[in-house]
Amino acid sequence: MAELLKLSGINKVYGEKIKTQVLFDIDLAFEAGSFNAVIGESGSGKSTLMNIMGTLDRPTSGEVVINGTKTASMTKDQLAELRNQTIGFIFQFHYLLPEFTVLENVLMPALIRKGRIDDRDKKRALELIDLVGLSRVKSNLATDLSGGQQQRTAIARSLINEPKIILGDEPTGNLDSQTTESIYTLLREINQEIKSTFIIITHDQRIAEKADRILEIKDGRINLDVDKYVAKTGGNA
Amino acid sequence: MSGLSFRIAWRFLKSSRGQTILILLGITIGVSVQIFIGSLIDGLQRSLVDNTIGRSSHITVEPAGSARYFERDDDLIIQLTADEQADKLAVSYSNSGFMVYEDETWPLLFRGFELDQADSIYRFSESLVEGDMPANSSEILLGSALAAETGIEPGDMITAVNPEGKSSELTVSGIFDLQVSSINESWAISDLIAVQELFSADNQLSSIEIQIEDVFSADTIAAGWSGLLSEEQKITNWKDQNASLLSGLSGQSASSYMIQVFVLLAVLLGISSVLAISVVQKSRQLGILKAMGIKDRAASWIFLAQGLILGTVGSIIGTGLGLLLNWSFSVFVKNPDGSSLVPFYFDPVFVFVSMFIAIIAATLAAFIPARKSSKLNPIEVIKNG
Ligand SMILES: Nc1ncnc2c1ncn2[C@@H]1O[C@H](COP(=O)(O)OP(=O)(O)OP(=O)(O)O)[C@@H](O)[C@H]1O
Ligand SMILES: [Mg+2]
Numbered sequence: 001m002a003e004l005l006k007l008s009g010i011n012k013v014y015g016e017k018i019k020t021q022v023l024f025d026i027d028l029a030f031e032a033g034s035f036n037a038v039i040g041e042s043g044s045g046k047s048t049l050m051n052i053m054g055t056l057d058r059p060t061s062g063e064v065v066i067n068g069t070k071t072a073s074m075t076k077d078q079l080a081e082l083r084n085q086t087i088g089f090i091f092q093f094h095y096l097l098p099e100f101t102v103l104e105n106v107l108m109p110a111l112i113r114k115g116r117i118d119d120r121d122k123k124r125a126l127e128l129i130d131l132v133g134l135s136r137v138k139s140n141l142a143t144d145l146s147g148g149q150q151q152r153t154a155i156a157r158s159l160i161n162e163p164k165i166i167l168g169d170e171p172t173g174n175l176d177s178q179t180t181e182s183i184y185t186l187l188r189e190i191n192q193e194i195k196s197t198f199i200i201i202t203h204d205q206r207i208a209e210k211a212d213r214i215l216e217i218k219d220g221r222i223n224l225d226v227d228k229y230v231a232k233t234g235g236n237a
Numbered sequence: 238m239s240g241l242s243f244r245i246a247w248r249f250l251k252s253s254r255g256q257t258i259l260i261l262l263g264i265t266i267g268v269s270v271q272i273f274i275g276s277l278i279d280g281l282q283r284s285l286v287d288n289t290i291g292r293s294s295h296i297t298v299e300p301a302g303s304a305r306y307f308e309r310d311d312d313l314i315i316q317l318t319a320d321e322q323a324d325k326l327a328v329s330y331s332n333s334g335f336m337v338y339e340d341e342t343w344p345l346l347f348r349g350f351e352l353d354q355a356d357s358i359y360r361f362s363e364s365l366v367e368g369d370m371p372a373n374s375s376e377i378l379l380g381s382a383l384a385a386e387t388g389i390e391p392g393d394m395i396t397a398v399n400p401e402g403k404s405s406e407l408t409v410s411g412i413f414d415l416q417v418s419s420i421n422e423s424w425a426i427s428d429l430i431a432v433q434e435l436f437s438a439d440n441q442l443s444s445i446e447i448q449i450e451d452v453f454s455a456d457t458i459a460a461g462w463s464g465l466l467s468e469e470q471k472i473t474n475w476k477d478q479n480a481s482l483l484s485g486l487s488g489q490s491a492s493s494y495m496i497q498v499f500v501l502l503a504v505l506l507g508i509s510s511v512l513a514i515s516v517v518q519k520s521r522q523l524g525i526l527k528a529m530g531i532k533d534r535a536a537s538w539i540f541l542a543q544g545l546i547l548g549t550v551g552s553i554i555g556t557g558l559g560l561l562l563n564w565s566f567s568v569f570v571k572n573p574d575g576s577s578l579v580p581f582y583f584d585p586v587f588v589f590v591s592m593f594i595a596i597i598a599a600t601l602a603a604f605i606p607a608r609k610s611s612k613l614n615p616i617e618v619i620k621n622g
Contacts, residue, residue, distance in 0.1 A: 080532045112241060
């Protein structure tokens with residue numbers, strides 16, 4: 001199957017004078033349509049790795065190839081466009097725009113993409129809002145939502161441009177176990193439905209076990225890589 | 238600018254309403270003060286100039302050299318009258334003589350005009366305190382001071398005498414008050430022909446007096462007309478004779494510009510600093526937008542658009558307020574005689590230029606915050622919550 005996202009020889013060193021190496025020679029590839037969980041202790045480098053995958057941060061050395069394109073040589077504007085069209089982000093701390101309503105937040109990546117919103121975008125946004133069960137509060141400002149509702153808004157927003165990759169950094173970090181459960185069920189359904197590739201950081205062992213593939217990061221290295229995806233789909237990697 | 242930046246800018250302004258109103262208030266006050274002071278000084282100068290030269294000649298054709306009179310030249314008068322720059326024109330013959338009344342003799346300056354023409358410049362008919370304008374060549378106007386001294390009333394007869402002793406009987410038709418005591422004392426105003434006859438000076442003129450529309454161009458217009466004159470004539474204009482007034486006016490204009498520049502500067506610093514704060518306040522939002530793929534240029538435009546919106550709205554309201562202030566000033570601040578101290582004067586060029594400058598300036602004030610926003614790296618925001 002196609003390798004949608006490929007990391008090779010990724011190192012990340014923080015600091016100028018006092019150097020702290022956070023990631024060591026990471027080689028990873030993710031296949032289109034897979035659902036991946038990233039686990040590991042606090043401070044092990046998960047977020048750093050994810051920010052590099054999402055082109056928000058640059059590695060100290062190594063290569064990130066997204067959809068066949070090397071990102072190292074791309075300009076800031078090209079990266080912004082790539083993020084907008086190829087990657088959907090769900091951050092740990094929700095990160096909605098408080099000045100905008102649920103519907104407007106969900107539409108924002110589409111607005112950034114085209115500079116305007118047409119009826120088709122709006123229809124799609126409403127479908128996504130329905131999918132995450134927020135139809136009732138779609139006109140609320142982002143600040144007038146519960147934590148779980150904000151998280152679901154962020155999920156709908158990450159899907160509006162139909163990105164090939166969805167990156168989630170502890171998307172259920174602050175939620176109770178029942179809400180966490182229902183959000184993962186939702187992500188899984190979307191994954192099956194639109195065949196987006198999910199890479200999700202989680203602390204929750206039970207959730208991780210439901211993924212196609214589990215990656216454990218330890219002290220900046222890949223400690224464990226369990227891949228059930230190939231077996232389940234019967235493909236030959 | 239894309240619709241994207243504009244929409245986000247608009248929403249940012251709407252959601253931080255307190256801050257927006259504060260900046261708007263700043264721009265509005267700044268622009269209204271600017272418009273008020275600018276228009277006030279403009280109006281003040283106009284009324285000053287109008288008081289000084291509104292009822293006198295702006296450009297005068299006079300005899301050249303030591304001669305006191307020149308031959309009337311109808312071609313010249315027709316050409317000057319036809320010129321678009323000339324607004325009003327009056328010819329005059331003036332000479333010194335005497336008036337005899339009840340056996341007493343008084344020195345007088347006899348001023349002969351074609352009265353209909355001259356009235357449009359000097360507004361004699363408005364300055365009449367008693368009686369009427371002369372109806373024919375045997376009638377004359379005297380000043381109020383002389384009338385008070387001699388007890389002359391309209392309808393009384395006087396004898397006008399020239400230095401050679403030639404005399405004519407004239408009827409006083411009215412008494413004028415031209416607000417200058419020496420004139421009220423010594424002028425006698427009559428028909429041109431009557432005065433020319435009294436001094437046996439047929440077809441002689443002492444001046445051609447012209448008012449123009451654009452008073453500040455008097456010198457250049459006069460220079461342009463000098464080619465029309467014969468050798469026995471010369472041309473003068475009011476600016477030559479009022480140098481100190483003019484330098485006073487230009488000093489006043491300079492200080493008005495200074496005030497306006499500093500007001501504008503204060504407003505700019507205000508906008509700039511409030512928007513700079515708002516970049517910090519909105520850095521979280523900018524980080525999210527950048528993570529979602531907004532480009533740096535569009536992110537900058539969010540702040541430039543805020544400057545543009547604030548500048549436009551603020552300067553429209555400010556201009557309205559400034560003009561309202563000017564109008565109130567003209568209505569409520571009066572001279573003792575009931576006329577406006579500074580008449581309301583609307584100069585569209587000044588107003589629109591001021592508005593335009595304020596809008597551009599507000600947008601430029603947003604430039605530094607805009608640059609700051611374009612430098613912001615989304616990772617800072619994403620990592621630090
Ligand atoms: N700017 C920085 N300068 C120096 N060290 C940094 C910087 N940013 C992160 N680190 C270090 O890098 C390491 C990995 O951080 P990272 O945020 O990737 O961890 P994480 O696995 O996501 O942890 P958590 O589960 O707590 O979110 C940590 O030890 C952290 O202290
Ligand atoms: Mg983390």
